[in-house]
Amino acid sequence: MDGEPDMKEEEEKGEGRDQSRRVNLGGIVSLSTVDWTGVAATVVFLRGCPLKCPHCQNWHLRSGESFEDLAVVEEKIRSASPFVSCVVLSGGEPLAQPRAAQKIAGLAKELGLKVGIETCGFYPNVLRDLVEAELVDHVFLDVKAPLSDPEYARATGREAVAPRVKECLEICLALEVPLEVRTTVFPEMPSLEEVGTIGEHLQNLGIESPLTIQQGQPREGEEPFDPVPAKELRDLAEAVKKLIGIEAEYRSRGDDED
Numbered sequence: 001m002d003g004e005p006d007m008k009e010e011e012e013k014g015e016g017r018d019q020s021r022r023v024n025l026g027g028i029v030s031l032s033t034v035d036w037t038g039v040a041a042t043v044v045f046l047r048g049c050p051l052k053c054p055h056c057q058n059w060h061l062r063s064g065e066s067f068e069d070l071a072v073v074e075e076k077i078r079s080a081s082p083f084v085s086c087v088v089l090s091g092g093e094p095l096a097q098p099r100a101a102q103k104i105a106g107l108a109k110e111l112g113l114k115v116g117i118e119t120c121g122f123y124p125n126v127l128r129d130l131v132e133a134e135l136v137d138h139v140f141l142d143v144k145a146p147l148s149d150p151e152y153a154r155a156t157g158r159e160a161v162a163p164r165v166k167e168c169l170e171i172c173l174a175l176e177v178p179l180e181v182r183t184t185v186f187p188e189m190p191s192l193e194e195v196g197t198i199g200e201h202l203q204n205l206g207i208e209s210p211l212t213i214q215q216g217q218p219r220e221g222e223e224p225f226d227p228v229p230a231k232e233l234r235d236l237a238e239a240v241k242k243l244i245g246i247e248a249e250y251r252s253r254g255d256d257e258d
C-alpha cells in the first residue's frame with residue numbers, strides 16, 4: 001500500500017553511526033498501568049505520525065527529530081523488566097518506524113515480556129509483518145470515526161485513511177491477535193450516532209473485540225471545551241452493547257458522572 005514506511009528510507013534518516021540502530025524517540029515511561037489497562041507496562045513513544053487529528057494529545061510527538069541509539073531504549077527496558085510484564089509501543093505512530101518497532105518488540109520478547117502496539121492503523125503492512133513474526137500480543141487500535149470519508153478525514157486531517165484502518169482490523173481478525181478498539185469522543189465528533197455506526201462497522205467485519213469509548217479532553221494549548229459527560233458515554237456504551245451486540249465500555253476522567 002502506498003505511503004507505507006520503507007526500512008531503507010528509515011535507515012537513511014540521521015547522520016553517522018549505524019543507521020539501523022537509530023530510533024526517533026519521543027520518550028519512555030518506565031512504568032504505566034493505563035496504556036494496557038491493569039497491566040504494568042514500559043511504554044516507548046516513537047516520534048512521528050502521518051495524521052493530524054485536531055485534538056491530538058501527543059501533538060508534540062507528531063513531528064520533529066530526536067534520534068537516539070536503540071541501546072538507550074534497550075537499557076531502559078532491561079532495567080524496568082523486573083517490574084513490568086509488557087512493553088507498549090506508542091507515539092506518535094509507532095509503526096511509522098518499522099525497524100525500530102521490530103527491534104524493540106524483539107528485545108521485549110527476549111526478556112519474556114509481552115508486546116502491545118497502540119496504533120492509528122495507518123500502516124497495515126507493517127502491522128501484518130510484526131504480527132506474523134509473532135512479535136505482537138495485543139493491538140490497541142484507534143478507530144476515530146465511521147470507516148469512510150468524509151467522516152474519517154475530518155477526524156484525522158487526511159483522506160483515504162479509513163481503508164487502512166479497516167485492513168488493520170481484518171489483519172487482527174485473520175491472525176487472531178487480541179485487539180482492543182478505542183474511540184475517543186469529543187463534543188463535535190464523532191457524534192453519539194456515529195459511535196453507533198462504528199460499532200456496526202465492527203460487527204459487520206466480524207470483530208468481537210471490545211470497543212472502548214474514551215472521553216476526549218482538550219489538548220494542551222487549545223481553546224478549552226467541556227468534555228462529553230461520563231454519563232452520556234456510559235449510556236452510549238450500554239446502547240452499543242444492547243443494540244449492536246458487541247462488548248463496549250467507557251473510560252472518563254471519572255469526576256462528572258452525577
Ligand code: SF4
Nearest residue numbers: 049051053056092120
Ligand atoms: S494518530 Fe494519534 S498521534 Fe497521530 S495525530 Fe492522531 S492523535 Fe495524534
